[in-house]
Amino acid sequence: MEFAKAFITFENFAELLIIFNFIKKYFLFSTIQLNLNFSCKKIQKELKMAIGFNTESNSNGENKKLQIPVDFRHRLILGETGSGKTASVITPIMLERMEKNHGILVFDFKGNYHYTIKALAKKKQKLQNIIELGKDYGSFTNIIEGLPVEALDKILRPLLGHDAKDKFWEESAIQLGVSVLAIIKYMNELVNNYRYSYSFNSLIEIASDAKNLKEFKKDVKNTVNKILNSSADYSKELNIIKTIMGYYKILDKVADDFSLDRMVDDNEKTVLFSVISTLVNPIASLRKESVNIPEIDILKELCKGKIIVFSLNDFDLNVLNAIVSAVFYKIILFKMSYKDAPVTIIMDEAQKVLNNYFELPLDVLREYKVDVVLATQSIANLKEKLNSDKVEALLANLTHKIYLNGQDMEVPKHHAYYNGQYYKLNPLEFDKLDKFLAEREYQMSHTKLKNLPFSHNSIPVVYSKLSDTKLLIKDQNLQAIGKMDFFIKKYKKEDLAKLFPDILKLEDEINQSRAIEEYLRNESYKGGDYDYY
Incomplete structure (x- = not known):
């Protein structure tokens, strides 16, 4: 490169190229010519870069910006x-x-x-x-709200294992899950304020216990019979009732095959709970509120x-x-x-x-x-x-x-x-402080978090989940420095005001945080709904 820079003082770049080509022409030995050819190309490239030409953006594109059209072709x-x-x-x-x-x-x-x-x-x-x-402190959504029953089989089937030896349990469990959810879906169309929502949470609640399943069947049958035996005109609901009873027959068959009334020995008990466990165990973590409540x-x-x-x-x-x-x-x-x-x-x-x-x-x-x-x-x-x-x-x-x-x-x-x-490639990255400041601003405006004290021992903090009931307190390096009960999950805003009426009036976050800590230490609030460690 230094050799190249020495020639930049020549007035005409084209003259330099002529000089190099002249030298190449009169070298007779092939090995020297080959080496010089490579060197000349390198020098030409460096000269062009030195006077403003970008030779890196050549046919291999290695210095071009990666740009792909947004054509929805994935x-x-x-x-x-x-x-x-x-x-x-x-x-x-x-x-x-x-x-x-x-x-x-x-x-x-x-x-x-x-x-x-x-x-x-x-x-x-x-x-x-x-x-x-x-x-738990984010927005909630019901992931199956609005989905047709036909989609349920496709959603449940991948969850229930693929062992050829257990195909009987898998098919029985899928039939149990789909029929329960289908009945819930149409029961909500049939009656107002039905006790179960169309959600995985309801499925798990009903199917995780044989007695719950039996009570569910009884409730469905009684509700439908009550409508059919009433003097009201139910012609508009007739198709819904027919659909419910169609899935009820499927549920009835699965449940009757493993009925509590027929449990006379341990083997039959094992059979029943094999079906229940095949369905419920794989989907247990879908019981979280965050994927069952239709907020958004x-x-x-x-x-x-x-x-x-x-x-x-x-x-x-x-x-x-x-x-x-x-x-x-x-x-x-x-x-x-x-x-x-x-x-x-x-x-x-x-x-x-x-x-x-x-x-x-x-x-x-x-x-x-x-x-x-x-x-x-x-x-x-x-x-x-x-x-x-x-x-x-x-x-x-x-x-x-x-x-x-x-x-x-x-x-x-x-x-x-x-x-x-x-x-x-040019990486697009943010340091921990940038992330912390964005997270803090977001949490302070978030409806489920904004009443938290965003300072701890005079240090600005943010929160992240530790468990279903506890939050981690994180500092500006996003490192955990403590933990706290997630009382926001248990109390509405008006309840918080009753719990800490004086403390929540404090506008200063640092004083608010200290006041809550002092309250907990001195008063030893019983119940464990809110705590610092």
Whole structure:
């Protein structure tokens, strides 16, 4: 390079090229000529760069910005752990879609990407558009609300194991689950304020205990008979009643096969509870309020341009597919009503939810202006979950394939390979303080968190979940410095005012925090609904 810079003083760059070509022409030895040819090209390249030419943006594109049209033809990002999938590709996609005012849905399997999303949203002045799902202090949604009964089999089947020896239990459990949910769905159409909601929570409550199941059957039969025996005109409800009784027959058969009244020995008891456990055990973590209470409609919020972060780290691995597939089924069924609203769905660790029972409807989603971005370590990961035909179909519908270094392709560090060219990647990252400030601003405005003291021992803090009833207190480095009972879950705002009437009047957060701590230490509040450790 120093040699090249020495010639920059020549007035005409073209004259330099003539000089080098003249030297090359009169070297007769092939080895010297070959070496000089390489050196001359290198010097020419360095000279061009020195006077303002960018020769790196050549046919291999290695210094070009990776730009892919938003054509709703979907993307697949492949690369090993540490290759830069998140910071160098996914987060820039997030930024691009925020700028284009897309509704964005991110499935956060690790549970920590929401910090980056909020920092990015704060930078783009879109923090108010963030909605968190999957957390006790986030927004709630009923993941199966509005879904037809036909979708239930497809959602439940992947959850209940695939052992050929247990097919009898699996089929019985699926019939039990679908029939209970179907009856609940239509009973809510038949009568007002039915005691059970159409949700996984209701299914688990009914099916987890043989006595509950028996009482459910009795209640359904009595309710229907009461309507049929009444003098009122029930002609409009007749089709609903017929549907309910159709599923009741299925439920009746499954339940009668393992009836409590016929439990005369341990073997029959084992049979009954095998069916119940086959259904209930795999879906137990779906009982959380966050996926059973219809506070928000995911699709409607996406079509308003909201940014939804669905944290899945608190759920058992086997139910992740049920959550994701339920969301996709809703989008397929109802997106036509919002066809012009662009939506982007981002799913890292895609292999965790893909299986042969659930196929991403990518061709349909393209028509509905829904762009799906999947990321995984390698195609081999997909082949572990899908048969060869389904892998081939999936790859065919993921038009834009972006390779980072990994099993499928060796790619230089901080680079990506796309469409025959290499591109230099520029990671989009935020430090812990940026994430902390965004998280704190978000939590202080969040309806379920804003009454918390956002200072602890004079230190600004934020909160994250530790368990169903406790929150971790985190400092500016997002490190845990304490824990606290999550009393917000148990008390409404007006109840908090009654519990700590004087303390909550304090506007200063530091004094509020200290006052609550002092109150708890001195008064030893009994009941354990609120506590500092």
